[in-house]
Amino acid sequence: MKTYNYSDLTKQDIARLVQRNVDPANEIRTIVEEVISNVQQHGDRALYDYANRFDKVTLDKLYLNKHELEEIAATVLPEQKAALDIAYQNIYRFHESQLKAEDKVETMPGVTCWRELRPIEKVGLYIPGGSAVLPSTFLMLGIPAKIAGCHELIVCSPPQKNGKVNAFIAYVALMLGIDRIFLAGGAQAIAAMAYGTESITKVDKIFGPGNQFVTKAKTIIQSTTTTAIDMPAGPSEVLVIADDTANARFIAADLLAQAEHGIDSQAVLVCTSQEIAAAASEEVEKQLAVLPRAEIARQAIDNSYIVVTPSLGEAMSFSNQYAPEHLILATEKWQEITGSIINAGSVFLGNLTPESAGDYASGTNHTLPTSSYAKAYSGVSVDSFVKKITFQHITADGLQNIGPAVQTLAELEGLHAHANAVGVRYNPS
Ligand SMILES: NC(=O)c1ccc[n+]([C@@H]2O[C@H](COP(=O)([O-])OP(=O)(O)OC[C@H]3O[C@@H](n4cnc5c(N)ncnc54)[C@H](O)[C@@H]3O)[C@@H](O)[C@H]2O)c1
Ligand SMILES: N[C@H](CO)Cc1c[nH]c[nH+]1
Ligand SMILES: [Zn+2]
Structure with missing residues (x-):
């Protein structure tokens, strides 16, 4: 991996290094604006056309019903159901704890103010299904939506080559009590949920990660319709801060775990030890050689880098400017530095905490801000699915x-x- 010495970097170098997934020539914007406009004008017809064009599938209907989902889910094996159950329980437990009633405050005698939660009524959940189908994302969005008490859940996911969703998506739908999934992916799915079509209800807020087309569509509809979004949650990224107490094999594995998501993912190592940095870089090559998704991960790793810093303080300063979706503290001294984290989506502490645990089953949400949006946005939680209405009585x-x-x-x-x-x-x- 390309390696930089922090002490040699100028402010401008750092500003350039921390930038990612920009669309300088507006190529993605242009495509996405056309897709949005077509869905707005032609509704369902545009969704059928885009399924043909982008997903290479001819659909005879735009959704799967409960009976069809049950048939598709029948092939899920008992050990797969058990793993999904563990993920479900842990995600549920962690998110349920976020629902707390607030106290009423008497600001002056006879003047009382308080806030009450109300669920957002109609929510749209986007479940990615391009380079990899992500039933885990369905759990990450569906569980907090259910806990919040949202009334109507519209779910969109790209159709697979057989014109259906895969068995795990169908199974998670049934776990969540959702009995309809729309077969729409990409910017067209986001436009459909923002404007509404003959089949798809316009929703109040859209949730979910996706590729650059999905993410651009979300940021556009946020400013052109009355539909809100959770956050820009685009191509996955990880930043590992490591010192000489880290394990190069673990670091490489964590970098590759995010790199295998897509060619535009990014995996950055910021390390105080030249030796660990070199060993991690070597390990990345070793592990890449036997990775099934090596072609994708290779491109992401080529778009990634290592920075060697004089101390953990400078490493953290770089990380705060980068504002990573995932931050891993690969050091035995993690307790000494957590207080200086300013910007990060989700943090993984110590050498035995793989980021994959948060992706799937520890309980935290994996729908997180990318491209430095962790400076201002939080990841998805139950809060994302509710409004907090203020009340007062005098x-x-x-x-x-x-x-x-x-x-x-x-x-x-x-x-x-x-x-x-x-x-x-x-x-x-
Ligand atoms: N930030 C997060 O919280 C988070 C969580 C999970 C996944 N992710 C990211 O989500 C992304 C998922 O991307 P994906 O591609 O696998 O699935 P996706 O479902 O986001 O996108 C697939 C859709 O993209 C559209 N598309 C593909 N090529 C196109 C083109 N040339 N023009 C217009 N539209 C096109 C198609 O309609 C297709 O259905 C990955 O980048 C992954 O890293 C992020
Ligand atoms: N790492 C992704 C978030 O960037 C989430 C995910 C889903 N499946 C595996 N990983
Ligand atoms: Zn992941």
Whole structure:
């Protein structure tokens, strides 16, 4: 892997290194805008056409119903069901703990404010299915949506070559009590859920990761429709911070785990030890040679790099500028540095915590911000599926307490009707 010495890097070099998946010539935007416009104009017809064009499949209908999902799911083996059950339980447990009622606050005597949760009514879940089909993503989105109590779940996933979804997607649908999956992928699925078509309901918010087409579509519809999105969750990425207490074999395995997602994935090692950096780079080649998805991972690794830093402090500073989707602290000293993490989607601590555990089954959500959006966005959680509505109640005494301040503030803004709405209440008769 290409290796840089941190001390030789200028500010501009670092700014260039931390940039990823930009679309400078607007090539992806142009394609995606055309797809969105076609779905907006032609609805279901466009979805059939794009299934033909991008997924190379002729569909005779746009969705699978419960009976069809049951038939497809019948081939899932008992040990596969057991693993999905473990993932389900752990994800459920961790996400359920996020649903907490907040206390009411009396800000002044007689003036009480509080927030209550309400589920977002109609949510759209996008389950990727291009380079790899990801039933784990279905669990990561479906479980918090169910816990939040969302009323309507629209699920889209690209059709496979047989015009169906795979057995694991069908099985997870049944686990979640979802009895319809729409066979639509890419930007067209996002457009369908944002605008609605004859078959697909327009939703209030779209969730889920995807490739650059999916991610661009989400960011476009966010500003052109009333449908919100969870976050830009694009091509997978990992940044490993390591020192001389790390294990080069483990580092290489973690880098390749994200590299195998897609050719535009990125795996970065920031290391305080020249020796571990060199050994990890060698290990990547060794492990790549026997990886089934080597062709994909090779391209991602060619698009990745190593930075050697003088200390863990500089390593963390680089990582905070990169703002990785996944941050691994491959050091026995992880407890000393977690406090200096500013930007990261999800963090994996110590040498025995593989990032794959979070991808599948430990309980945390794997739908996470990429391309440095971890500077401002959190990963998916139950919070993503609810609105927090504020309430307040003012008693007669409370009105005497707060009223004068409100009237003064209204007058100083020149908004007399605001002041009057308080004044008329002093004397209700
Ligand atoms: N950030 C996260 O939380 C997270 C989680 C899981 C997966 N991921 C990422 O999700 C991505 C999944 O990507 P994927 O491709 O495997 O599946 P995908 O479902 O996102 O995309 C497949 C669809 O892309 C469309 N498409 C493909 N080529 C196209 C083209 N040339 N023009 C227009 N549309 C085209 C097709 O419609 C196809 O159905 C990976 O990059 C993976 O790393 C990210
Ligand atoms: N690493 C992905 C998030 O970037 C999630 C995933 C799903 N399956 C395997 N991995
Ligand atoms: Zn993964």
